[in-house]
Amino acid sequence: MSEEKIDSQSPKEDYVMPDNSEKTEREPKIENDEYKGSGKLKGHNTIVTGSDSGIGLAVAIAFAKEGANVALVDLEDNDDLRSAQKRIESFGVNCLAFAGDVGDEVFTRLTLKEVSEAWGNIHTLVNNAAEQHPKESILEIDAAQLDRTFRTNIFSIIYWSREVLPYLAEGGTIINSSSVTAYEGSPQLLDYSATKGAIVSFTRSLSQNQEILDKRIRVNAVAPGPIWTPLIPATLGISYDEFGGGSLDRPGEVYELAPAYVYLASDDSSYVTGQTIHVNGGTIVNG
Template sequence: MPQDPLNRYPRPPFAKQKQSMPGATDQMDPRPDHGEKTYRGNGRLEGCATIVTGADSGIGRAVAIAFAREGADVAISYYSEHEEAKETARLVEEAGRKALVIAGDLKKQEECNALVERTIEEFGKLDVLVNNAAHQASFAKFEDISAEEWDVTFRTNIYSMFYLCQAAVPRMKPGSSIVNSSSVNATDPSASLLAYATTKGAIANFTNGLAEMIAERGIRVNAVAPGPIWTPFIPSTLGEDHVANFGANTPLGRPGQPAELAATYVLLACDESSYTTGALYEVTGGKSMI
């Protein structure tokens, strides 16, 4: 039965709330929906071996749940949010699939290489790589963005994607796919998120270029551009007033939930989209990227 997208999930204003980075799912009000009770799989990734970075919470957790319920084993890559990652693993295993939990600093090439190697050792192959790990911080003044902050943002959001693709592509077979997380900020940057927004534009460009470069190998590369999504990023990186009204400026009048993106990642990873590569799929609540 179709549901009204305007009222399917909570609408702002929300309670004012602030967390320290990187934020915790259980402390959010309302709690994000990752599809724990709603996502129904149809075997579209049956037997696939997958990596999802940033899979401890938010979009990454929703993708991991969806992939598992579609029949995939999932390597859950995360930085240091151990309890959050354990919960994602529990949900993957609850779906009857293998969960490989791997903590690591993807800013470092050797840790990206190790992630790919451990996944292949455990699962025997790698069919889908989802580059979703990200760092963001907000700044009111341009002068307040330090060189260190700029470097951390680019190394987390851009370098890790490059390192992981370089490690994965030679090991992937025709029919494999890569899905990158870009953002509405790629073309409509929030001024306070300058470093983050700049990387998201680069991710969109990288996706298109890599797709063309490796098309002859039968490996597809696409990206998803989320709009405002209700994840721990929000109360841990934005001001309380911004959090209280988060997503209100979209045509749908609310933020998206991680669960509302999962099906797009599944589509881009599975054979139903075999003629789709180099694409940027917008999931923005109607917020224009033009």
């Protein structure tokens, strides 16, 4: 990438994400070795944000197994991002990697332009990038944290969905990552759960937009429950045994989410739009 692009990606805020991470004996399970692709996304050009680890990486791997080319987008150009790129390419598909702030609309615009120049039409956009900063009290949430959480979690989804539209193929798909906290709430994740609720409303609204309908684009979301991702020990500082829920009484594995995204990106879900799939271990979220 050019020096100009690198400069445009730099976060403009002084806020630094706290690191509460500790080594844990239980590593997240990103990939299901038994998952065999069947060409559901063969030739699809896809973009996945927040994809150097966790849910985004699991989705990117499943897409690659189904034959999709994948553009990975994450905050930093580090070993995790390059390792993810190598894993995607090992399935015989094309993979691009971009590093920058997904909440920066200039970075968004430049990245989508570069992907389109490399591959042509884009078929699926997965808006997955997110961050969370647990606080015991609303009095502890300052303006910098609030701006950072909303910029990454919901501003970015609006930016990417807006900027991808000229490049999105007719019949393409947009898939957003929400959360069970959008429905249950979370006393320690007030701003995070608010953004996840906004994602549900935005997904429903965008799916009804006339420009979207004219291009037969389907817009859906996935709402993960308690999934054991690298973000959990890093932000909550808890172990696998302390985390979990739903009627299955265990945390979900990252790879268990991927098939829901594959379904929403493929023609299998051709009559599904404006909906949210709940992958949460049995947590009841209806009113």
